[in-house]
Every structure is written in structure tokens, then in C-alpha cells.
Amino acid sequence: GIQVEQSPPDLILQEGANSTLRCNFSDSVNNLQWFHQNPWGQLINLFYIPSGTKQNGRLSATTVATERYSLLYISSSQTTDSGVYFCAVVFSGGYNKLIFGAGTRLAVHP
Amino acid sequence: DAGITQSPRHKVTETGTPVTLRCHQTENHRYMYWYRQDPGHGLRLIHYSYGVKDTDKGEVSDGYSVSRSKTEDFLLTLESATSSQTSVYFCAISKLRDRVHTEGHGYTFGSGTRLTVV
Numbered sequence: 735g736i737q738v739e740q741s742p743p744d745l746i747l748q749e750g751a752n753s754t755l756r757c758n759f760s761d762s763v764n765n766l767q768w769f770h771q772n773p774w775g776q777l778i779n780l781f782y783i784p785s786g787t788k789q790n791g792r793l794s795a796t797t798v799a800t801e802r803y804s805l806l807y808i809s810s811s812q813t814t815d816s817g818v819y820f821c822a823v824v825f826s827g828g829y830n831k832l833i834f835g836a837g838t839r840l841a842v843h844p
Numbered sequence: 845d846a847g848i849t850q851s852p853r854h855k856v857t858e859t860g861t862p863v864t865l866r867c868h869q870t871e872n873h874r875y876m877y878w879y880r881q882d883p884g885h886g887l888r889l890i891h892y893s894y895g896v897k898d899t900d901k902g903e904v905s906d907g908y909s910v911s912r913s914k915t916e917d918f919l920l921t922l923e924s925a926t927s928s929q930t931s932v933y934f935c936a937i938s939k940l941r942d943r944v945h946t947e948g949h950g951y952t953f954g955s956g957t958r959l960t961v962v
Contacts, residue, residue: 767950775932775956782950820886822951830875830894830938831902832951834886 740821740835747811747842755806755838757821765824765832766797768806772817780806780819811842847871850935850954857961863922865957867935869915875938876918877902878910880931881956887934893918925961933957 737760747753759766768780781788781795783804788795792811797804808815818837824830847870857863867876875894879887879902889902891910899910907929909921922929935954 765950769953777934777953777956779950779952822887831889831892832877832936832938833889834879836884836886 738821738823738833738835740819740838742838743836745838745840747840749811749813749842749844751811751842752807752809753811753840755808755819755821755840757804757806757823757835759802759804759821759823759825761802762826763799763802763823764826766804767822767832768795768804769820769822770815770817771820771837777820808840811840813842813844816840816842848935848937848952848954850933850957852957853955854958855960857925857959859926859961860924863925863959863961865920865933865935865959867918867920867954869918869937871937872915873937873939874915876912877936877938877951878908878918878920879934879936879953880904880929881934882931890920890933925959927961929959930961931959933959 739758741756766784767782770778783795783797785797785799792809794807818839820837822832822834849868851866877892878890881887888904890908893899893912911919934956936951938951
């Protein structure tokens with residue numbers, strides 16, 4: 735069936751470390767977004783990236799649509815990066831329904 | 845951001861009672877969604893709407909109904925709440941035009957409603 739899989743499920747970092755989060759999806763997509771859910775539960779839109787590479791400060795993302803995966807890079811991590819990172823996709827023919835992965839829970843320690 | 849407000853923010857209700865959650869947007873977007881978030885599941889789609897009085901089911905729609913009588917409001921109703929419906933509920937809008945996502949036209953989420961059914 736249609737799936738969005740994220741890895742790793744949990745990640746613990748020391749402040750200043752770099753990390754890569756991965757999202758695999760089972761079919762072609764029209765839309766892919768990365769979200770950060772902060773400890774207060776707010777969902778923050780990080781990237782809209784159905785293909786290609788984008789950068790925003792210490793964060794960058796790459797989606798290789800032909801190989802059905804996306805990567806989120808966090809460099810020089812800070813404690814404020816803690817929270818849950820979600821990948822979500824709209825599958826082609828999925829009538830604009832955003833489907834979420836289970837998330838990667840990140841804890842950055844000082 | 846995108847003028848989405850959810851109400852109430854928190855609610856505790858008893859099993860068997862009806863509950864209605866409200867999502868209000870100020871930007872006249874066509875597409876609106878209700879999700880629930882539970883540990884280990886990410887966010888799962890309950891129902892969505894693609895226009896006034898146009899709604900459809902998502903992956904976890906059992907026990908829920910929705911209504912959209914105005915563009916700006918999307919209501920989620922639990923006809924008879926059960927403990928399994930204890931969750932955090934998020935509303936979202938999609939800045940979609942003509943079924944095509946273009947740069948910057950992604951999804952935006954409200955702040956969530958924490959519902960506890962006792």
C-alpha cells in the first residue's frame with residue numbers, strides 16, 4: 735500500500751553535531767513537505783520540496799523523486815532544533831491528500 | 845500564518861457525548877483538512893473538504909462527521925465520543941490552485957485541539 739517511512743525513529747545529538755533524516759515514499763508524488771513539530775506541539779513548515787534541493791539557514795533538504803526519497807540535513811544542531819520532524823507527501827492521483835510519515839524524534843543536548 | 849484558528853484548544857468530555865471542533869480560516873482557501881495525531885502514528889487524515897458542502901473521507905473517518913457550510917469554517921463532529929478518540933486534532937488548509945501545487949503553496953496547520961474523552 736501507499737507508505738511514507740521515516741528513519742531513524744529517534745535521534746539524540748550533542749549540540750553542534752550534524753544529522754541527516756530520511757524519508758522514503760512508495761509511489762510518485764506531487765508534493766513533499768518537511769515539518770518540524772516543536773515541544774509545544776506547533777507544526778512548522780520547513781520545506782516544500784517535491785524535487786530538487788533547497789536550503790534555509792542551517793537546514794537543507796533534497797528530494798530525489800525518481801528514487802522516491804527525501805533527505806533533511808541539519809547542520810550545527812542547536813537545542814531549539816529538538817522536537818519531531820515529519821515528512822509528508824501527496825501522491826500523484828491522491829487528490830491533494832497529505833500523507834504523513836511517523837516522524838523522527840530529535841533531542842539535542844547542550 | 846494563513847489565519848487558521850481552531851477552537852476549543854482543550855476539551856475534556858465524557859464518553860457518549862457529542863463533540864464539535866471548529867476550524868476557521870481567513871484566507872478563502874478551497875481545501876481544508878482534519879487530522880488526528882497519536883503517539884507512533886504521525887498525523888492521520890480524518891476528513892477533508894474541497895469546497896462548500898464538498899467533503900470526503902480520509903483514512904480514519906469512522907466515528908467522525910464533518911460539515912462545511914461556509915468557505916471559512918470546517919467543523920468536525922464526534923457524534924458519540926469514545927476513549928479511542930482521545931487525541932490531538934489538527935486542522936489544515938492547502939493553498940492549492942487548480943489541483944496544482946506551485947512554489948510556496950503548501951499546507952499550513954492550525955495550533956491543534958487536545959481532546960480527552962473520559
